Amino acid sequence: MMLAAAPQVVIPNFGGNPHSCVRENHTICWGWLRDNWSGTLWPALRDHVELTLIAIGIGFAIALALALLAHRHDRVEHPVSIVTGIIYTIPSLALFQVLVGIRAFGLSRTSVEIALVGYTLLILFRNTLLGLRGVPSEVVEAARGMGLTRRQILWKVEMPLALPAIVAGLRIATVTIISLATIAAFIIDQGLGAPIRDALNNGLFKTELYAAAALAVALAILADLVLLALQHALTPWDRRDR
Amino acid sequence: MRPYTAQPEGPSPFPSAGGPQAAAELELRNVSKRYPGAASAAIEDLSLTVPAGEICVLVGPSGCGKTTAMRLINRMIDPSGGDILLEGRSVLNRDPSELRREIGYVIQQVGLFPHLTVADNIATVPKLLGWKRARTASRVDELLELVGLREVQGIAGRYPAQLSGGQRQRVGVARALAADPPLMLMDEPFGAIDPINRERLQDEFLRLQEQVRKTVVFVTHDIDEAIKMGDRIAILREGGHLAQYDTPQDLLTHPADEFVAQFVGADRGLKRLGLTRLDEMQLEQVNGGPVPKDRIAASTTARDALSRMLTAGGGALAVVDDDDRVQGIVTVDLVTELLRDPSA
Numbered sequence: 001m002m003l004a005a006a007p008q009v010v011i012p013n014f015g016g017n018p019h020s021c022v023r024e025n026h027t028i029c030w031g032w033l034r035d036n037w038s039g040t041l042w043p044a045l046r047d048h049v050e051l052t053l054i055a056i057g058i059g060f061a062i063a064l065a066l067a068l069l070a071h072r073h074d075r076v077e078h079p080v081s082i083v084t085g086i087i088y089t090i091p092s093l094a095l096f097q098v099l100v101g102i103r104a105f106g107l108s109r110t111s112v113e114i115a116l117v118g119y120t121l122l123i124l125f126r127n128t129l130l131g132l133r134g135v136p137s138e139v140v141e142a143a144r145g146m147g148l149t150r151r152q153i154l155w156k157v158e159m160p161l162a163l164p165a166i167v168a169g170l171r172i173a174t175v176t177i178i179s180l181a182t183i184a185a186f187i188i189d190q191g192l193g194a195p196i197r198d199a200l201n202n203g204l205f206k207t208e209l210y211a212a213a214a215l216a217v218a219l220a221i222l223a224d225l226v227l228l229a230l231q232h233a234l235t236p237w238d239r240r241d242r
Numbered sequence: 243m244r245p246y247t248a249q250p251e252g253p254s255p256f257p258s259a260g261g262p263q264a265a266a267e268l269e270l271r272n273v274s275k276r277y278p279g280a281a282s283a284a285i286e287d288l289s290l291t292v293p294a295g296e297i298c299v300l301v302g303p304s305g306c307g308k309t310t311a312m313r314l315i316n317r318m319i320d321p322s323g324g325d326i327l328l329e330g331r332s333v334l335n336r337d338p339s340e341l342r343r344e345i346g347y348v349i350q351q352v353g354l355f356p357h358l359t360v361a362d363n364i365a366t367v368p369k370l371l372g373w374k375r376a377r378t379a380s381r382v383d384e385l386l387e388l389v390g391l392r393e394v395q396g397i398a399g400r401y402p403a404q405l406s407g408g409q410r411q412r413v414g415v416a417r418a419l420a421a422d423p424p425l426m427l428m429d430e431p432f433g434a435i436d437p438i439n440r441e442r443l444q445d446e447f448l449r450l451q452e453q454v455r456k457t458v459v460f461v462t463h464d465i466d467e468a469i470k471m472g473d474r475i476a477i478l479r480e481g482g483h484l485a486q487y488d489t490p491q492d493l494l495t496h497p498a499d500e501f502v503a504q505f506v507g508a509d510r511g512l513k514r515l516g517l518t519r520l521d522e523m524q525l526e527q528v529n530g531g532p533v534p535k536d537r538i539a540a541s542t543t544a545r546d547a548l549s550r551m552l553t554a555g556g557g558a559l560a561v562v563d564d565d566d567r568v569q570g571i572v573t574v575d576l577v578t579e580l581l582r583d584p585s586a
Contacts, residue, residue, distance in 0.1 A: 136351075136356075138349060138351035138352070138353040139353045139354075139355060139356065140353075141318075141349060141353055142349060142352070142353025142354070142355075143353070143355070144318065145316060145318060145342055145347035145349070145353075145427075146342060146347055146366055146367050146370070146417075146418075147338075147339045147340065147341070147343035147344075147367065147370060148339070148366075148370065149339045152370075157355060157357075161356065161357055235357070236401075237356055237357045237358075237401040237402075237403065238356075238357075
């Protein structure tokens with residue numbers, strides 16, 4: 001990539017007859033945005049949401065299962081923490097390349113999702129387990145003493161009380177994945193990373209670069225707010241302002 | 243469940259819940275508990291019977307196994323030997339969860355569910371038992387009344403974090419009583435409450451017990467609380483040995499050994515006086531003679547009366563009933579007599 005190239009040197013092909021705003025690479029060209037919203041930016045945004053939702057969904061399912069296991073059997077925690085911790089520290093570009101190198105995956109969405117799921121695990125596992133362990137012991141004791149079975153204690157007492165910690169984990173993981181998923185464009189032509197990549201290749205085309213980046217940021221903020229609202233709706237007892 | 247009839251005219255915070263309800267006899271038969279690796283047993287050959295409808299207080303120094311003994315009853319832990327019978331039936335071959343739904347359980351930290359409202363907390367066991375919605379709702383209402391919380395505006399919809407310590411404890415008791423269990427286990431239920439409120443909660447519970455007449459096993463480390471609450475007191479010593487099992491009166495009059503005597507305290511005579519109210523004593527009759535001008539209520543204990551007389555220089559007091567009518571005269575000698583008489 002030639003990030004340092006002067007705008008005049010590379011003549012980008014914007015397909016057709018570009019406005020002067022685009023030719024001169026002004027900060028924001030509204031005309032270009034209008035013309036390319038439905039063909040470029042909207043599909044990229046939609047794919048980005050899809051990539052994120054799938055990664056968070058699968059990641060949460062795996063992390064929840066691991067956390068429940070670790071909650072019951074203490075010895076599970078350590079190995080899971082180590083493995084998910086190692087995955088978390090692998091540089092994302094390197095992880096994508098490794099997965100692409102595996103014949104079964106290659107340059108596919110599967111490669112992207114495996115990597116993204118991998119990055120959610122540490123956060124979701126840790127937060128879910130902390131939430132379950134944070135349930136006051138006297139509450140569990142009282143639940144047992146009243147005749148709730150182990151399963152009833154888990155689903156009616158421990159999980160609801162762990163919800164704030166679980167949602168906190170989901171928020172961090174979601175924002176992280178929205179940011180990370182832009183790198184998927186190095187493998188597949190999907191997500192908000194694709195217009196960013198194209199803008200970089202087109203002599204740092206500012207409008208497309210800023211628009212795609214802004215959409216990613218807006219998506220992250222919106223997702224965070226939605227999850228926060230969800231947590232409030234689900235945990236009416238956990239209000240500080242009472 | 244009995245239909246509930248409101249008695250709005252009653253001044254008592256616990257209007258009648260409908261008379262005495264079923265209670266079960268509890269018997270511990272040679273129960274022992276040893277933990278693997280532990281040098282000595284936590285409970286050793288413990289046998290005692292709690293008659294239906296009575297409060298049995300397990301009391302003793304820390305490490306005596308009183309909480310362990312209580313937790314064996316609802317199988318929070320399983321005994322190493324012996325048997326536990328509820329209404330003549332062993333609890334050991336029963337499903338622990340089903341058994342616990344028939345036994346009210348109150349712990350010191352209460353353990354209310356923070357994510358459920360007061361009403362939902364109280365409804366826990368009825369819901370587990372699959373009660374119909376309407377039945378559960380009316381039972382919740384009845385219990386709020388029973389523990390004196392119904393007049394608190396909007397209490398049913400509040401979360402535990404919005405309650406005071408005393409209110410939480412009352413909800414805890416209501417929750418334990420919800421499915422009308424024949425047996426209640428209470429582990430230092432008022433231990434975390436300040437002394438003034440603790441006394442109120444104790445009085446309230448005794449009044450409540452007069453109505454519901456449950457069999458109650460009550461654990462405390464406080465001998466004064468034991469004497470106040472117990473119909474019978476089991477004093478345990480290190481290793482879960484039963485040192486003495488008696489009524490408060492007998493325990494204070496005839497401590498079985500040095501350990502018990504020491505545990506009940508050197509002031510056990512005074513404590514005994516605390517068990518007798520003036521209206522239960524043979525008072526000196528007035529018979530036209532002079533009436534002391536200092537008056538004292540007939541519901542006062544002999545202990546408090548003695549304290550008043552000593553403070554006032556040893557003079558006699560006129561004992562009066564609720565309507566201020568003189569019932570008789572109490573003197574220091576009369577109170578001393580009470581201690582001398584072994585049948586008192």
